[in-house]
Amino acid sequence: MATGSAQRADTLMSQGPPASGKTLWQRVWAARWSYLFMLPNLILAAMFTFYPTVMSWYFSFLDWSGFTSDKEWIGLENFREIINDSYFWDAYQRSFLFMIVAVPIQVVLALVVALVLNDSSYKLGPFFRTVFFLPVVTSSAIIGIVMSFVFSPFNGPANKILLDTSLIDRPVDFLGDPDTALWTIAGVWIWKWFGITMIYWLAALQVVPRDLYEAARIDGAGRLALHKDITLPMVFPFAIVIVLITIVGSLNVFGLVQTMTGGGPFFASEVMEVYIYRNAFGESGIPRLGYASAAALFFGITVLGLSLLQGWGLKKANDARSQMKQS
């Protein structure tokens, strides 16, 4: 998650002289308060981070409705069923399609806006930063509901603006048409989370020393050349991190999708999380917690792969940053 998480962890570990001449037990006893202080957060982490990770493996081998305590061990049966479930693969592909389309748009647009707002001579920058960040702090579920009105074919404001300006001649059923539903949600997702990616870029841009700009400007370099030759190479290590954080974010879209379309129409916007929810807690049919866990695990492993890639990116970024500091 953080370029520096690892780096800061390193410095934390290397502090202070090693306590020598005491037995391990004496050192543990001397530090009893430290252990006590860590305990509450360790318990929360164990309960809601470590335990769920382990248990989702176990559940995925069970036939279990969740209502009764009847759990039957069925081995790999759930996975066999998933592999043959076309709804699963559709949802799986849809999640990736959403990611491949939405993430690049968001990352690039956010960089452009961040470059404009990072200019310290532009005094309205903080004002526009607030404007673009505003949707980030709001609840996805509420935004989804409001947007289902905004994009309504029955006199929703989006249709009205398009009709008034004659861009369309009859209302578009943005969320009710299988061809447009997922992309309308993607558009709302970009709008909703744009501000967070912009802030990541602004944080990254703080590494570029301002003197460099001044110097280059005195040399008569144009603004585009400035960004191409100075800014982009310097923030590139962060680009990997920002892209990967945004990718993981694009897989957490339950609130928006569930409230805007519920995965419909005809499953046209059913992404992985909605598929899992429908199988585990859905209003229709018998809940299948074991089966849904298997689907979640299957997808989770994919996400884990991406996260490991992120870890690799972090390391690269860190190395680059420490090199930059030395030079």
Place this chain on the structure above:
Amino acid sequence: MAFRTISQSAQAHGPTDAKSWWKSLTGKGRLRAVITTAILLPIGFGWIYPFLWMVSAGFKTTDEIFSGLGLWPSDPQPRNFTRAWTDARIGEYFLNTVIVTVGSMLIVLVTVSMMGYVLGRYQFPGKKAVIVAFAVTVFLPEGYTIIPIFELVNRLGLANSLAGVTLALAGGAHVVMVLLFAGYFAQLPKELEEAAVVDGAGFFRVFWEIMLPLAKPIVATTIILQFMHSWNAFLVPLVLTLSRPDLRTLAVGIYAFRGEYFTDWSGMAAAATISLAPIVIVFLFLQRYFVEGVAGAVKT
């Protein structure tokens, strides 16, 4: 910290008030500022239009919402809000949301600051292992663990209770927050504790009365991040209140409300306005902490 904070950097250079700023610009600089503003202003207006539309729809009759794009209601209907508050039980949901949000904020603040304190200032056997285990959690996929969380809360006997929702919202490793605290505490001078210990203060009192009050910026950032997380949560409260409609939070309640009264646009808009107002207001006043908290993910 190796970075300037974003909010500092905005103010670090140049004159501060608008007039002297304008004077300080050269002709070319002025033209740039004007063009940039001319482009950003309409985009910015479009950006927040959905919010303006929502607030205005909350004050209109449903007929008026259908009839035009104008934002100013011709005959403001504050009764939309009272109807949403009582008939649609938004008042009840509001209270539930406040309880789980405040509860989880307190839990997280205490647990995270305590752990950050000892990691930042003390050496002890096993410290390395703890840090490594925590660093690993960053790579565990979140959001696909709702089923075990549901099962765990059930087994604790907290199913269908606000305590269960509060605990689940407070749960997790909170790596970024712990590291923010650890980094902050690590750079405070050693003499602080030494003087207090001489005065006879115990470990807990040193932390609670001396160190924690010094960490106000991180306390604020933690509170804001957790506020955002809990107030806006949807999947966890949805799943944990499936059979207890009276315990719904705002996000879940409004979602259910739309299912029942989907023709009442003005009531919906009023309800949505009520639920977004607190966090938007807090954001506008304390945006520095929102921004620093979010940026913490890239730069801690």
